[in-house]
Amino acid sequence: MLGVAVALFACAGSVRAEDGYALWLRYAPLEPALAADDRARLGGVVAPDQTPTQRAAREELVRGLTGLLGRAPRMQIASSADRTVVLGTPDSSAVIAPLRQEIGSLGDDGYLLRRAHIGGREVLLVAARRDIGVLYGVFHLLRLLQTGASLDALEVRESPRLRLRVLDHWDNLDGYVERGYAGRSLWDWQTLPEWRDPRYTDYARANASLGINGTVLNNVNASAQSLAPAYLIKAAALADRFRPYGIRVYLSARFSAPIELGGLKTADPLDPDVQRWWRDKADEIYARIPDFGGFLVKANSEGQPGPQDYGRSHADGANLLADALAPHGGVVMWRAFVYAHELPEDRATQPYTEFAGLDGDFRPNVIVQVKNGPIDFQPREPFHPLFGAMPRTPLMMEVQITKEYLGFATHLVYLGPLYEEVLQSDTHARGAGATVAQFLTGIAGVANIGSDRTWSGSHFDQSNW
Template identity: 55%
Template sequence: MRKTLLLLSLLCVAHLLHAEDGYDLWLRYNRIDNNDLLISYRKTITAIHVAGQSPTMGAVKKELELGLNGLLDTHIAVTNKPANNTLIAGTLEALADLKLEDKPTGPEGFLIVSKVIDGKHYTIITGNTAAGVLYGTFHLLRLLQTHQPIEKLHIISTPRVKLRLLNHWDNLNRYVERGYAGISIWNWHTLPDYIDDRYIDYARANASVGINGTVLNNVNANATVLTAPYLQKVAALANVLRPYGIRVYLSARFSAPIEIGRLKTADPLNDTVRQWWQAKAKEIYQLIPDFGGFLVKANSEGQPGPQSYGRNHADGANMMADAVAPFGGIVIWRAFVYDPQANDRFKQAYAEFTPLDGKFRKNVLVQVKNGPIDFQPREPFSPLFGAMPQTPLMMEFQLTQEYLGQGTHLVYEAPLFKEVLDADTHAKGPNSTVAKVIDGSLYEHTLSGIAGVSNVGNERNWTGHLFGQANWYALGRLAWDYNLTSEQIATEWIRQTFSNNPAVVASIKEIMLSSREAVVNYMTPLGLHHIMGNGHHYGPAPWSNKAPRPDWDPVYYHKADATGIGFDRTASGTNALEQYQPAVRKLYADSNTCSDQYLLWFHHVSWQHKMHSGRTLWNELCHKYQQGVDSVSAMQHRWEQLKSHIDPERFHQVQMLLAIQHKDAIWWRNVCLLYFQTFSKMPFPANYEKPDHTLEYYQQQRFPYAPGN
C-alpha cells in the first residue's frame, strides 16, 4: 500500500512539474481544470456531427476532435446523424434543413447558436462557406478554453477587414530579415516533396485568430521565387494552407523580367514587359488557382522600381495589377519610401503618394506603415491615412520587434496597434478613425486589409520570446474586430496560454498592459525616435552620425544641441504637420499644449521647457528613463510571484529574458542620459541612480554579430 501511495505521489509531482515549451501556442487543449464547468460542457456536447466533405470541413472535424477530446478529457463520438446534445458544424447550405432564422453575413462570417429542434438540444456552428465554419469552430473552442458558458449561445461574427495577412520577411536561404526567432520556417530546399507538420500547425494558429493570407518571402525580394521550380514549392505550401482559409502571396521583385526573363528592361509601360508579367501571372494561377497576388517594395532602400524608368508608383502597380486581375488577384504596393535628400523623412511617403490618389487600379492596395518613420516604439499615425480617399490603404504593423527589444524584450503590442487604429484623422470630420480608413468604410472601399510583419521563425516556441506569441495573436484578433480592447485580447491569450486562475490572469495581464509604455520610457520617451544603433537596431546609439545617408543616423532625429532637443516639424521647421488635417495639427502645433507623448516628434524645445508635470524637460527626461527601468523591475517581481503557477520551462525562459530586459533598460537609460547631458549641461536629479560607466565606455562597445546586422 505504501509503495502504491508513493508511486501515486511521484506521478502527481511529475504532472505538476511537467514543462511546456510553447509550441502549442494558444491552442493548448488541456483538460478543463474546473470540475463544475467540465461537467456542464460534457452535458452540453456529447457528440459531433460535421456536414460536408471538403478539405476545410475536414480541418473543422480534426480540430473539433482534437479540441473537445482534449478539453473535455473524454471521447466525443463523431456521428453520421445528430443525436441529443450534439455539436453540429456545416455551411448554411449543408444545414438548410435546420431552417435557422439568423444568418451570418459575408464569405467568412459565422453563426454559433444553441437551438432546440424536435426536443433535442444542439450547438450549431455555421457560415456561408466552410471557411466561416472553421472560424466559428475556433471561436467555440476559445470559449471553452477561457471557461465561458456555452449552454445558451447566440453569436454572429463577421471580420471587419477583408485581407488579414502576415508578411514574412524570409529569404530563400532561410535567413530572415529583422527576424529574431531563428531562421525561416519555410525549408525551400526540401519543398515541395517534404511537408513539415509545422506548416500545418502554422495554418491552424493563423486560422484560429482569423488570419487569411500569408506573404511567404521578403519584401526585399529575390526574383528566383518566381521561377518554375520555386513556384512548385509555393504551390505545395498553398495546398497545405488552403484548407485553413489561407491564401499565399509573393513579394515580387520589380526587375524580375530582367533577372529571370532575360529582358533588357523592366519599364512598366513597355509592352514586352507587360506581356512578361501577364504570362507569369497565368503560370502562377495554373499552379495555384487561389493565389492572392503580389506584394511589392519598389524604389525604396535600393530596391528597383518604376521610377528607374521615369515612371511613378501607379504605373508600376497598375502594370502588375492588370496581370493578376483576370484571375481575381491583387497587388499590394508598399508606401515605405524616403529620399535621403528630403529635409524630413517624415514627409516623403505623403509627398510621393497623395498626387497619385485615384490613379491606381481597383485591385491595388497601398500598404502604409502605422507611422511616418519606421515602426518606432511610439509614432503618430501616418498622415497618409485619411489623405487618399480614392485609394484603399492597407495597414502595416510590425510584429517582429525591430525597434522594441527584438526577441529579447517582453513588449505586448496590442496597445500600440490600438493607439493607431483608434486615432482620429478628422478626414471627414470627427470620428474618422484610422480603423475606418483601413476597413474601407470611411470612403466606401470594398478592398481592405491589415498586415503584420511576421515574428515567426523556427524556434520551438515560434516567436523566440514566449510573449511574442501574444502579438501574433493580437494582430489576428484586431484585424477581425478592431473594437476589441487590449485588455480583452490579453485576457483571452493568457487564459489559453497559461491559466484561467484569476490571480494568474490578473498578474500576467498587468505585466502585458504595462510593457509597451515601459519600453517607450526606457528607449524613446517624450517623442524621441530612431536613436537605436545602426544595423542591428538593438541598443542605443544616440551619438551615431556616420551612416551612408543622414536619415539613417540618430542625430538626424533628436537634433540635440545646447539650446534643447527634438525635431521641429511645425511651420517654423519642416512643416510636416501640414500633412495632417487642421484638427490634428491643432493637437500638436503648440509645444505648450502638445501631448508629452509626441512633444519631441514635433518640437525642438529648451532643456528648461516646463512640462505638464511641472518638471523641466531635462528632469522629465530623467524621470521617464528611470520610470522605464522601474517598470521592468515591477514586471520581474510580478513574474517571480507566479513561479508556483507556471510550468518550470516557460517560467524560467521568461525569467531569464526579463533579467536581460532589465539590464538593457538600464543600458538605455544610462547611455541616453549621459549623452544628452553633454548638451543640457544639467545635473541628474537628486536621489537619481547614477550610471555605473562613462559615456566613452558605452560608445566603445561593438555588436558585430547582433541579429539584424
C-alpha cells in the same frame, strides 16, 4: 528536505513539458466539474466532411473537445440525439439550411454560434455561409470552452471587418529571416516540395484560429528567384497545406524580375514586352496555385528597383502588376514605405508627397500598404498622414509584430494597445470620428515567427502573433 527536492524536480518536469509549441491551441483538460458540465452539453458532433475545410473544422473540434473534456465526442450523421454540436453551412446541413438568409448577412467569413431547440432537441449550432466561417466558428467555440465561459443562452455573431488579414514574412530563400529573432525561416525551401513539414499545417491552424487569411512567404527585399519555376513549385506545396484553413499564399515580387529572370533589357512598366512578361508570369503562377493571392511590392525604397527608375509613378508600377493579376482575381499590395538617402526631403513626409497625389490613379485591385506611422515602426509615433488622404484608393495598414525597435526577443512587450491606439486615432479627414480603421481594407503584420520551438522566440511573444 527530500520532499522539497522531489517537488522541485516534479515542477521542472512539468515546465519542460510545456515547450510552447502548441501555442494557444493546447486544449489542456478543464477542471473536472467544468469538464463534466460541458460533456453533458456537448455529447455528440454532427459535421460534414466532404471538403478539406469541412474536415479541418471537424478534426479541430474533435481534437479540442477530446483534450478539454477528457474524452472524444460521439460522431453522428444526424442530430437525432439531444445536446449535439452541429457544424455546417446552409448547403452542407439540413439543420442549418433554414438560417440561409440570416447567415448570409454575416458575409463570406462570418459565423453564428447559437444554442437552440430544434425538433424538441437541444443543439449548439456552428453555422456560416462558407466552410471557412464554420472553421472560424469552431475555434471561437473552443476558445469559449478554454476560458470557462458559460454556454447558456449562447448567441454569437461575428463577421471580420477587414477583407485582407495578412502575415508578411521577411524570409529569404537561404533561410535567413530579416529582423527575425525566433530562429530561421519556417519554410525549408531545400526540402520542398517533396517534404512537407507537419509544422506547416500547425502554422495554418494557428493563423486560422485568429482569422488570418493570407501569408506572404518571402522578404519584401525580394529575390527575383522567388518567381522562378523551381520556387513556384515549392510555394504551391505550401499553398496546398494552407488552403483548407482559408489561407492564400502571396509572394513579394522584385520589380526588376523581367530583367533578372526574363532576360529583358528593361523593367519599364509602360514597355509592351514587360507587360507581356508579367502577364505570362501571372498565368504561370495561377496554373500552379489557383487561389494565389497576389504580389507584395517594395519599390524605389532603400535601394530596391521600381518604376521611378524609368521616370514612371508608383501608380504606373502597381497598375502593371495589377493588370497581369486581374484576370485571375489577384491583388497588388504596393508598399508606401519609400525613402531614398540621396533625397533631401524629410523621410517622414516623402511617402505622403509621392502617394497622396496619386489617389484615384491605381487599379481597383491595387491596395496601398501604409505603415502605422510615418517613420519606421518606432515605439512611439503618430498615425501615418496617408490614412484619410487617399479616399479613392484601398489602403491596408502594415504593423511590425517582430520587435525590431522594441528589444528583439529579449524584452517583454505586448503590442495590442499600440495597434488599438492607431486604429482608433481620429484622422478628422471627414470631420470628427473618422478613425484610421474606417479607411482600411486590410491589415498586414510583419511576422515574428521562425523555426524556434516556441515559434516566436519566447512564450510571451506568442501573444503578439
